[in-house]
Amino acid sequence: MEQGSTAATAAGPEPAARHHGNRHGRSEQARQAVLEAADGLLVEKGFTGVTIEGIATRAGVAKQTVYRWWKTKTDILLDAFLQDAAEALTPPDHGDLAPDLRAHLRQLALFLTRSDAGAVFRALIGHAQHDPAFAAALRSGYLDEQRRRDRLPLERAVQRGQLAAGLDMAAEIDQLVGPVYHRVLVTAEPVDQAFTDRLVEAFLHRADVTDVADAGEMGSR
Template identity: 60%
Template structure:
């Protein structure tokens, strides 16, 4: 019993640290966040944090991984067009508005000059995001709603990529008209991201690419 209580307290402290890191990035930006500040916000000692993480970046990677699972729910409407549009609406909200999106934008920026972080995002974060982005397409393929020869990986790239390009690179708004065009093109099995977005964008939502963008960091 005593061991279980200790474990429960540890998990509560860990969740408090993750939430504090999210909140602080959204409030003051990545550069100003410190381990000391996270500890004070979470109500834990710095030594407690260093038992689990080496740096604030490690905390934020773990926070984002947990948040993306909780906040991107992948609604199943039974039809590709509405599945995909619902997912894209949720993705835009997640990236642009939520504290978790602020964390992702901060990590993507930091990864441009932090090779270790870039490698970790490629290995631990981006594959999970891509797997979630694939879900509406895989459902549609299973239901026969996409052409038999549709390149699902390319469809995901060209639908999700322009959203990340606008959020992470240009700062242009992700408009309902853009989402409509992306969904319509994807439903034909011939995504039209180039004409809809004005650019093909980076590969499936990364923004942590090499100097010219793309999926790898």
């Protein structure tokens, strides 16, 4: 999925491979076209302006082709968003917790505020307030999986000896990423690099993180 240029540039990720679940290349190409069309239409027209007919026309496919994979426009937008999130929000591994967390939170902030996928996310969150079944699907499809990705830098730091094994990771993840979502979805305050870096510094101080060089020395003893 194509995201906003700012988020992609900031993170500098390698282009992610397309899905290959369908053996027929032409069908998979059509599926990707539908997902990209849904993203683009939502950014241009807003949630209420997106229709199955409009998505099919933008993607250059028959409406029946769309219904082959999805029942509603919300299902399409959720699939598009989940693909974008998996590609953009897997934390990097620099071999050191501090740069890993700084890069991850910066990318999360850019993804949610400056990319097309972020616009999709905000629309889906709004829709979830009125559709309990969809809210459950969003929670299991994105929120649970993203929390697993958010934990990766901390889990790697525990393995390197930078963090104590008994750390309450769920609580710490809430304090790291929760303020980002709060600003994006509630207050609309800036979520700039200075803000995300402060969140990281507060965590490093709170968790008494061991320097990566010191951790290496301890592990070699």
